[in-house]
Amino acid sequence: MDGVHRAGMPGVYAEVRDAGRTWRGASGVADVRTGRPVRPDMRQRVGSITKTFTAAAVMQQVEQGRIQLDAPIGHYLPRLVPGERGRKITVRMLLNHTSGIPDYLRYAFPSLKEFPSLPDISPKSLDDNRFRQFRPAELIEMGLTAPPAGEPGGPTGVYSNTNYLLLAQLLEQVTGTTAEEYITRHVIERAGLRHTEFPSGPRIKGPHSRMYEAMYGLIDPPRDYSVYNMSWVGPSAALVSTMEDLNRFYGKLLDGRIVNRSSLAQMQRTVPVIALDGTTIDYGLGLHRVSVPDCGTFWGHDGSAWGAGTVSMTRADGKRQMSVAINLMRWNKPDSSGQPQHHPIDDALETLHQQAMCGNGNPRPKKASQVPAFVP
Secondary structure: OHHHHHOOOOEEEEEEEEOOEEEEEEEEEOOOOOOOEOOOOOEEEOHHHHHHHHHHHHHHHHHOOOOOOOOEHHHHOOOOOOHHHHHHOEHHHHHOOOOOOOOOHHHHOHHHOOOOOHHHOOOHHHHHOOOOOOOHHHHHHHHHHOOOOOOOOOOOEEOOHHHHHHHHHHHHHHHOOOHHHHHHHHHHOOOOOOOOEOOOOOOOOOOEOOOEEOOOOOOOOOEEOOOOOHHHOHHHOOOEEOHHHHHHHHHHHHOOOOOOHHHHHHHOOOEEEEOOOOOEEEEOOOOEEEEEOOOEEEEEEEEEEOOEEEEEEEEOOOOEEEEEEEOEEOOOOEOOOOOEOOOHHHHHHHHHHHHHHHOOOOOOOOOOOOOOOOOO
């Protein structure tokens, strides 16, 4: 972790569990101006790790017979997803990103519309949207009116936050309460998580780090976005949690204590999905599968918000767990061709992940199936 800090990361903190033993550590600062240190128990915006919580909530409703995985979404939400699309896209396709519905982020943040072409984007939208209150319906409409990302049920999915906002509306439809309230009561509280919650405003409650966004060198020096209205992602990526809570959650989920074993088996049926950063990942129903040479298969998720990155991985046997948080995002500056340059932070993080998951710090050659790369 000190190596990650020395490579240029302001602060990094983590919890690793191995066969009943727990290690917690932190390195660096939570505030570059005051030098306030990071601590292992700090709260973090965990981004798309939220999707596992939302997927677990949907599977609970599948168990109760209120939702059918292979039923068309138009059956439940005919006004939101009408017509042929509503008939072709199933609940399962939303969960594993094979719906063909594109992500809405480039429309909600118009200055990022040309991403990944770095010379053609700017960070202006990040500041414009800091306190903006989005309605789920307007974000969903952005995704549904954009050019499709693929055919429903295609062999390769395309990662999309729109899918999980639709799942949140589905939960609200069948439970009679908001997705946030249902997930809090039946997933977060069921797992016994004491420091995990959906934010009620733009500020994080409790001890936390500032969150520095560099946007590939477009924001220099990196700007703090720890105060932010998270309505732009909601039940897709808005959760605040701690590394201890994340390990506890994934441990219980993979032990069949949040959803039953049959539901867990469904969540672990993976398809190739193209992530927002262009890599291909093995994705189930709200779960990534990560194969690490010499130390096994891990399940979990990663996520980012502006300025914050988190990854949480649990080995298939449940005995080894890693949750790591960082407080600087998109640190890779572009080269003359506009491509993000490799940075020492990349190697240092890979070494840390290897140490945390496998008990040794010898980095492996990069593979698409290895640790995810912090997508919103």
